[in-house]
Amino acid sequence: MDEAESLSHTKWECKYHVVFIPKYRKKAIYKGLRKHLPEVLRRLAHYKESQIEEGHIARDHVHMLISIPPKYSVSQVVGYIKGKSAVHIARVYGERKRNYAGQKFWARGYFVSTVGRDEGLIREYIREHEQEDRRLDQLNLLD
Numbered sequence: 001m002d003e004a005e006s007l008s009h010t011k012w013e014c015k016y017h018v019v020f021i022p023k024y025r026k027k028a029i030y031k032g033l034r035k036h037l038p039e040v041l042r043r044l045a046h047y048k049e050s051q052i053e054e055g056h057i058a059r060d061h062v063h064m065l066i067s068i069p070p071k072y073s074v075s076q077v078v079g080y081i082k083g084k085s086a087v088h089i090a091r092v093y094g095e096r097k098r099n100y101a102g103q104k105f106w107a108r109g110y111f112v113s114t115v116g117r118d119e120g121l122i123r124e125y126i127r128e129h130e131q132e133d134r135r136l137d138q139l140n141l142l143d
Helices: 037-047 074-093 119-142
Strands: 005-007 010-012 015-020 051-057 062-067 111-115
Touching: 015 074, 037 051, 037 062, 037 074, 051 119, 062 119
Parallel strands: none
Antiparallel strands: 005 010, 015 062, 015 111, 051 062
16 A cells, blocks of 8 residues: 555545546547646646546547545546536637536546556556547648
């Protein structure tokens, strides 16, 4: 338990592989957001005392390896990140004509898997996914 975190009376190591998508898998949205969104997601995770340890924003989905303290459920943290980031995206990148509290940016639901001894494999998968996306982006620049 060398990597274990601690709360006042608890030692913990709770990591999850989380994947979620934008509504209708809109690919165009990432042109301007792709560079800006990782910092927003990291900041929002930090507000829930969580840490995104690895992450990648692909064209039509988000991958992250996130560490969440046991006092929060995965659904609380992912719901918070998706909800607050949707409001942020709407305010910064969307029209400012209406209240964005109910704005829907992300599709409902998400994939989550607990990370145990497979942490290295999941980190490698996320990194390889990012490299493949970069390669595809380079090919699209040639078109």
